Amino acid sequence: MSYxxxxxxxxxxxxxxxxxxxxxxxxxxxxxxKSKVLxxxxxxxxxxxxxxxxxxxxxxxxIGVLFPKLSSSLVTDLLDGIEKAANDNGSSVIVCxxxxxxxxxxxxxxxxxxxxxxxxxxxxxxxxxxxxxxxxKSKMPLILLSTESYAYPVPFVKVNDYHASYSAAKYLxxxxxxxxxxxxxxxxxxxxxxxxxxxxxxxxxxxxxxxxDRNIVFSRGFTFPDGVEGLKKLLDQxxxxxxxxxxxxxxxxxxxxxxxxxxxxxxxxxxxxxxxNLQLAEMSIPPxxxxxxxxxxxxxxxAKMLLKMLETGEVPESRIMPHKIxxxxxxxERK
Amino acid sequence: MSYxxxxxxxxxxxxxxxxxxxxxxxxxxxxxxKSKVLxxxxxxxxxxxxxxxxxxxxxxxxIGVLFPKLSSSLVTDLLDGIEKAANDNGSSVIVCxxxxxxxxxxxxxxxxxxxxxxxxxxxxxxxxxxxxxxxxKSKMPLILLSTESYAYPVPFVKVNDYHASYSAAKYLxxxxxxxxxxxxxxxxxxxxxxxxxxxxxxxxxxxxxxxxDRNIVFSRGFTFPDGVEGLKKLLDQxxxxxxxxxxxxxxxxxxxxxxxxxxxxxxxxxxxxxxxNLQLAEMSIPPxxxxxxxxxxxxxxxAKMLLKMLETGEVPESRIMPHKIxxxxxxxERK
DNA sequence: TTGTACGCGTTATCAT
DNA sequence: ATGATAACGCGTACAA
Numbered sequence: 001m002s003y004x005x006x007x008x009x010x011x012x013x014x015x016x017x018x019x020x021x022x023x024x025x026x027x028x029x030x031x032x033x034k035s036k037v038l039x040x041x042x043x044x045x046x047x048x049x050x051x052x053x054x055x056x057x058x059x060x061x062x063i064g065v066l067f068p069k070l071s072s073s074l075v076t077d078l079l080d081g082i083e084k085a086a087n088d089n090g091s092s093v094i095v096c097x098x099x100x101x102x103x104x105x106x107x108x109x110x111x112x113x114x115x116x117x118x119x120x121x122x123x124x125x126x127x128x129x130x131x132x133x134x135x136x137k138s139k140m141p142l143i144l145l146s147t148e149s150y151a152y153p154v155p156f157v158k159v160n161d162y163h164a165s166y167s168a169a170k171y172l173x174x175x176x177x178x179x180x181x182x183x184x185x186x187x188x189x190x191x192x193x194x195x196x197x198x199x200x201x202x203x204x205x206x207x208x209x210x211x212x213d214r215n216i217v218f219s220r221g222f223t224f225p226d227g228v229e230g231l232k233k234l235l236d237q238x239x240x241x242x243x244x245x246x247x248x249x250x251x252x253x254x255x256x257x258x259x260x261x262x263x264x265x266x267x268x269x270x271x272x273x274x275x276x277n278l279q280l281a282e283m284s285i286p287p288x289x290x291x292x293x294x295x296x297x298x299x300x301x302x303a304k305m306l307l308k309m310l311e312t313g314e315v316p317e318s319r320i321m322p323h324k325i326x327x328x329x330x331x332x333e334r335k
Numbered sequence: 336m337s338y339x340x341x342x343x344x345x346x347x348x349x350x351x352x353x354x355x356x357x358x359x360x361x362x363x364x365x366x367x368x369k370s371k372v373l374x375x376x377x378x379x380x381x382x383x384x385x386x387x388x389x390x391x392x393x394x395x396x397x398i399g400v401l402f403p404k405l406s407s408s409l410v411t412d413l414l415d416g417i418e419k420a421a422n423d424n425g426s427s428v429i430v431c432x433x434x435x436x437x438x439x440x441x442x443x444x445x446x447x448x449x450x451x452x453x454x455x456x457x458x459x460x461x462x463x464x465x466x467x468x469x470x471x472k473s474k475m476p477l478i479l480l481s482t483e484s485y486a487y488p489v490p491f492v493k494v495n496d497y498h499a500s501y502s503a504a505k506y507l508x509x510x511x512x513x514x515x516x517x518x519x520x521x522x523x524x525x526x527x528x529x530x531x532x533x534x535x536x537x538x539x540x541x542x543x544x545x546x547x548d549r550n551i552v553f554s555r556g557f558t559f560p561d562g563v564e565g566l567k568k569l570l571d572q573x574x575x576x577x578x579x580x581x582x583x584x585x586x587x588x589x590x591x592x593x594x595x596x597x598x599x600x601x602x603x604x605x606x607x608x609x610x611x612n613l614q615l616a617e618m619s620i621p622p623x624x625x626x627x628x629x630x631x632x633x634x635x636x637x638a639k640m641l642l643k644m645l646e647t648g649e650v651p652e653s654r655i656m657p658h659k660i661x662x663x664x665x666x667x668e669r670k
Numbered sequence: 671t672t673g674t675a676c677g678c679g680t681t682a683t684c685a686t
Numbered sequence: 687a688t689g690a691t692a693a694c695g696c697g698t699a700c701a702a
Contacts, residue, residue: 001393002473004679015689020681029687045472050449051395052679054386056694058336062429062450070415071614071631073408080405083432092429092446094397097418111427114385115397137380138337224618253618260620279406283559283588285595285620296406339695350673355697364671387695391678 003046012040023048054116061091063306064112065121068100073278074295078123078145081299089307091118098125105131113138119306121145126191127154141309145302146293147191148318155309157302157319159293161192164323165199168245168273168291171325173207176334177243177271180204181215183230183255185222185247192222196247196275214238222247227254228261235262242334243271249278249290256284256330267332277326287328294321338381347375358383389451396426398641399447400456403435408613409630413458413480416634424642426453433460440466448473454641456480461526462489476644480637481628482526483653490644492637492654494628496527499658500534503580503608503626506660508542511669512578512606515539516550518565518590520557520582527557531582531610549573557582562589570597577669578606584613584625591619591665602667612661622663629656 005023009016014033021028022037040046054060065082067075079095086093094117096108109131112120119141122131127149135142144156172180182200186193197216204211217233219226227246231254234244246252252274259266266272266286274281277292298321305316340358344351349368356363357372375381389395400417402410414430421428429452431443444466447455454476457466462484470477479491507515517535521528532551539546552568554561562581566589569579581587587609594601601607601621609616612627633656640651 006679016680017682017689017691018687021688024681027687033687047445047448047473049390049451049679051386051389051451052694053681054694055384055390055679055696056681058694060386070418071408071411073406073411076406076408076411079430080432083405083430087432087443090446092431092450094427095414095418095430096427097415097422108422110382111425113382115427116384116386138382250618257618257620257622280615280618283585283592283615284618285592287592340697341695351696352673352675352698353671356672359697361698368671384695387678388697389678390680390695391697393678 002049003044004049005046008037008040008044008046011044012037058116059310060116060118062094062115062117063091063119063121063303064094064096064108064115064117065123066096066098066105066108066125067123068098068125070095070097073280074276075124077278077295078299081296081301082121082145082303083299084296085300085303085307089303091307093303100125102128102130106134109134113140118310119143121302121306123147123302127152141306143302143306143309146298150190155305155316155318157298157305157321159298159321159323161195162199162202164275164291164293165196165245165247166203167323167325168275169200169203170207171291172243172245172271172273172331173203173209175243175271175331178209179238179240179242180209181217181234181238181241181244183227183234183244183246183251184216184218185226185251186220187218193247200245219251222251224250224254224257227251227256228258229254231255231258232262241270243273243331245273245275247275249274249276249281249288252288252290252330253280253284256288267330271331271334273331281326282328284330286330289328289331290326292324292326294324297321337384338379339384340381343372343375343379343381346379347372393451394645395451395453397429397450397452398426398454398456398638399429399431399443399450399452400458401431401433401440401443401460402458403433403460405430405432408615409611410459412613412630413634416631416636417456417480417638418634419631420635420638420642424638426642428638435460437463437465441469444469448475453645454478456637456641458482458637462487476641478637478641478644481633485525490640490651490653492633492640492656494633494656494658496530497534497537499610499626499628500531500580500582501538502658502660503610504535504538505542506626507578507580507606507608507666508538508544510578510606510666513544514573514575514577515544516552516569516573516576516579518562518569518579518581518586519551519553520561520586521555522553528582535580554586557586559585559589559592562586562591563593564589566590566593567597576605578608578666580608580610582610584609584611584616584623587623587625587665588615588619591623602665606666606669608666616661617663619665621665624663624666625661627659627661629659632656
């Protein structure tokens with residue numbers, strides 16, 4: 001197979017201990033032997049075996065990341081940030097695609113634990129009790145990303161969905177809208193569903209805007225089709241709506257499409273606002289005004305937290321990341 | 336730390352050899368000891384150490400994947416397929432983000448080699464000589480995905496860009512268009528740039544459609560801004576164009592946006608066609624007609640090829656994947 | 671059917 | 687400054 005430290009030692013007429021020292025720059029060798037050894041390493045094209053290193057050091061310099069789905073710009077941006085921070089630290093990242101499937105998730109968890117990854121980032125999904133137990137039992141460091149746990153004290157990185165949603169609704173009101181509808185995601189979703197709905201409701205009631213069942217349509221998920229269906233339903237139950245807030249960019253863009261089909265002009269006849277600030281959002285017609293999450297930054301932060309946790313052994317503070325209204329062209333002022 | 340096979344052996348009053356046999360189901364033990372051992376494993380919550388296994392088996396059940404960028408739906412779909420096939424096989428995937436940077440790429444390659452991944456998938460980018468040499472020297476199995484090498488006999492998985500582009504142009508002609516423009520990607524790009532341009536040109540000339548410098552605008556990349564700039568330039572140099580082919584979906588969607596700004600109606604005034612069939616393509620206004628690559632399938636195929644290569648030791652045949660015209664609403668028949 | 675002991679490629683401890 | 691050698695956790699040939 002490939003060369004080992006033994007081959008290097010033999011060819012350089014030194015012991016493997018010396019080679020190891022030089023490799024790790026620990027001192028305790030003369031410049032002369034150092035250059036000799038380095039030269040042999042070069043000649044042989046020797047590459048240290050990280051597996052053997054991992055066995056003895058109990059550090060694999062690998063972290064595992066679990067996502068419910070891979071093919072989504074949201075996840076991709078998170079991953080982008082994670083990968084960056086990990087790489088800056090000399091670590092690699094193993095991606096796992098759980099499909100929100102409990103069995104699969106446990107299987108992945110088991111895999112990651114057997115591989116002795118240094119830690120795990122669990123992203124964009126509810127941390128079920130079963131998962132938490134399994135991970136805890138293994139003592140594996142864990143960070144939650146774009147999700148949080150109310151039941152367990154696991155450090156997380158995410159924006160405050162309630163506040164973000166509140167500020168979206170407020171933005172719409174500041175623009176003069178009073179007939180505001182929302183196409184929410186799944187209201188059973190404790191993390192991304194409910195808080196956004198409640199933030200929206202609170203904003204309206206804080207500003208004395210009448211609010212009842214007509215204002216909100218609840219979809220199953222946060223997808224494009226949910227958005228097109230959602231708009232139709234909303235228009236049905238709330239015909240004089242002038243502005244709508246989608247609980248995700250995909251929903252909002254679905255609404256844009258549906259509006260187009262129905263001959264409704266955005267933003268002239270109807271203002272539309274999204275949530276996430278995916279790359280999609282600047283490519284839509286019109287470009288989407290949205291409340292942005294710093295996705296890549298969040299991924300990066302989560303990875304850095306995990307890495308720091310490995311160094312210090314201390315459990316880090318959770319981080320609430322700032323959201324920000326990204327003004328583009330899908331919302332129009334209303335006098 | 337966590338329990339080892341030794342702990343299990345001791346508690347079950349057997350040797351580690353027996354535990355190992357049971358773990359790997361090799362037979363050579365009584366049912367009684369088996370259930371005893373299994374019970375102890377359960378009690379202890381023992382998880383075999385894959386690092387130690389990897390050291391002795393010389394198989395890490397991990398593959399490395401290199402992408403030029405992560406935050407793109409194209410890459411994500413590929414990754415989705417890779418991850419699926421790998422997981423079906425009990426392998427994990429490490430993602431690397433090269434940013435098309437030579438130094439970074441080599442650094443990643445080194446990392447993957449040191450980690451003794453079982454093989455590498457190199458995606459969506461030119462395989463430079465330097466990379467190829469480095470990989471070859473390490474004898475690491477290698478598959479190219481959505482790219483190919485003219486210089487080295489490395490197995491690859493991709494569609495035939497020349498043909499795909501040809502059929503896109505032909506589709507437009509079949510719809511009655513004769514004034515057809517193209518917003519190409521980078522013409523220096525030997526893999527995704529040049530072949531698509533040439534396929535387009537060939538299709539037009541095969542059908543006796545006049546073709547000169549006016550027909551094509553060359554952009555730097557394949558991005559959304561390239562598309563919006565591209566359309567403006569194209570309209571300048573070829574005002575009576577009735578249909579345009581973008582060398583990527585992002586380009587095409589950029590063109591859609593630019594057209595909208597200019598008050599040009601798609602598809603009534605101008606037909607637009609893309610290339611890739613990203614998820615974006617069904618969310619645009621109007622939904623984009625495009626020539627689709629089976630991205631996830633391609634990723635899956637590449638991973639399967641790599642895995643098979645590891646089993647058999649034989650270098651697999653390259654695979655040309657089928658492309659397909661996806662008809663949506665951005666192209667209109669012209670009488 | 672079961673156990674002993676060596677080896678996988680490192681790092682680290684203890685000598686020298 | 688350098689070298690033996692014992693781990694790390696596991697698989698396996700060989701012995702019993």
